[in-house]
Amino acid sequence: MVYTFDLTGKTVLITGGYGYLGKGITESLLWHGAVVYVLGRTREKFLNAFKNHEKLDESLFFEPCDIADTSSIQKAFKSVTEKQGGFDVLINNAFYLQGSDPLKMTDQEWEAGVDGTLNSLFRCTREAIPYLIKSSAPRIINVSSMYGMVAPEFSVYKNFPEMQNPPHYGAAKAGVIQLSRYYASFLGDEGITVNTVTPGPFPPKPVQEKKEFIEELEKKTSLKRIGKPEDLGGTFVFLASDASGYITGQNIVVDGGWTIK
Ligand SMILES: NC(=O)c1ccc[n+]([C@@H]2O[C@H](COP(=O)([O-])OP(=O)(O)OC[C@H]3O[C@@H](n4cnc5c(N)ncnc54)[C@H](OP(=O)(O)O)[C@@H]3O)[C@@H](O)[C@H]2O)c1
Numbered sequence: 001m002v003y004t005f006d007l008t009g010k011t012v013l014i015t016g017g018y019g020y021l022g023k024g025i026t027e028s029l030l031w032h033g034a035v036v037y038v039l040g041r042t043r044e045k046f047l048n049a050f051k052n053h054e055k056l057d058e059s060l061f062f063e064p065c066d067i068a069d070t071s072s073i074q075k076a077f078k079s080v081t082e083k084q085g086g087f088d089v090l091i092n093n094a095f096y097l098q099g100s101d102p103l104k105m106t107d108q109e110w111e112a113g114v115d116g117t118l119n120s121l122f123r124c125t126r127e128a129i130p131y132l133i134k135s136s137a138p139r140i141i142n143v144s145s146m147y148g149m150v151a152p153e154f155s156v157y158k159n160f161p162e163m164q165n166p167p168h169y170g171a172a173k174a175g176v177i178q179l180s181r182y183y184a185s186f187l188g189d190e191g192i193t194v195n196t197v198t199p200g201p202f203p204p205k206p207v208q209e210k211k212e213f214i215e216e217l218e219k220k221t222s223l224k225r226i227g228k229p230e231d232l233g234g235t236f237v238f239l240a241s242d243a244s245g246y247i248t249g250q251n252i253v254v255d256g257g258w259t260i261k
Pocket of ligand 1: 015016017018019020021022039040041042045065066067068092093094095096143144145146198199200201202203204
C-alpha cells in the first residue's frame with residue numbers, strides 16, 4: 001500500500017479561498033483532485049478570481065460564510081454537508097485586522113484584530129469538528145505567519161511606515177500555532193490531524209510595486225526572494241492527503257528561510 005498526495009474523493013473547505021494566497025492553495029488542491037468549497041463573504045470576488053477556471057461548478061464551488069459570525073459558519077458547514085454528504089478537510093486561511101500602530105491602537109482595534117486572526121479560527125474549528133469526525137481521513141490545517149514565530153525587524157519598515165506589521169497580528173498568529181497543538185492533542189482519539197502552515201513573506205501585487213521594500217524583504221530570506229502563492233500549494237496538498245496521516249500538531253514553515261536566522 002502506498003499513500004499518495006492524490007486528493008480524489010476528498011472535499012476541502014477553505015476560508016478566504018479567493019484571496020491572494022487562498023487562490024493559489026485552492027488551485028493546487030483542485031489540480032490534485034479535491035472537491036473544493038471556497039468559503040467567503042462575496043460571491044462576486046470568488047467568480048472574479050476563478051471566472052475561467054475549468055473546474056468551476058464541477059469540483060470548485062462557493063459557499064457564503066462570514067467567519068466573524070458563528071451562525072454564518074454553522075450555516076455554511078450544514079449547507080456543504082447537505083450538498084456534498086460531508087467534508088474531510090478544513091483550511092482556516094481567512095483573516096481580518098483593524099489598526100496597525102503599536103502606540104495608538106485602540107482596545108476595539110486590538111480586539112477586532114485578535115478576533116479576525118485567532119477567535120475566528122477557533123469558531124470555525126469548533127463548528128467543524130462534529131462534521132469532520134464522520135470523515136475517514138479528517139484534517140484541519142491552520143494558517144499562521146512568520147510573525148507568529150519571530151518579531152518583525154523594524155529596520156525593514158523604517159522607510160515604509162505604512163507597511164509596519166501590527167502587534168496583535170503576530171500575537172494572535174502565535175496563538176494559532178498553539179491552538180493547532182491543543183486540538184491535535186485533543187482530537188487525536190478521533191483521528192483528526194491538526195497542523196499549521198506558516199507562510200513567510202508573500203506580499204500581494206500592490207505591495208510588490210514598492211521595489212525598495214521588496215528588496216528589504218528579499219534580503220531577510222535565505223533564498224533571496226519573496227514567496228509566490230504557488231510556493232505554498234504543495235504543503236497544503238500534502239497535509240490534506242493520506243500521505244500526512246501520521247503528522248499532527250506540527251508547524252510547517254514556508255518562508256524561504258526567513259525564520260532560521
Ligand atoms: N500574504 C502574506 O505575506 C502572508 C504571510 C503570512 C501569513 N499570511 C496568512 O495567509 C492567509 C491569507 O492571507 P492573504 O495574504 O491571502 O490575504 P488576503 O488576500 O487579504 O485574503 C484574506 C481572505 O480572508 C477573507 N476574509 C476576510 N474577512 C473575512 C470574513 N469575515 N469572513 C470570511 N472571509 C473573510 C477575505 O475575503 P474578502 O476579500 O471578502 O474580505 C480574503 O479572501 C492569512 O491567514 C494571512 O494571515 C499571509
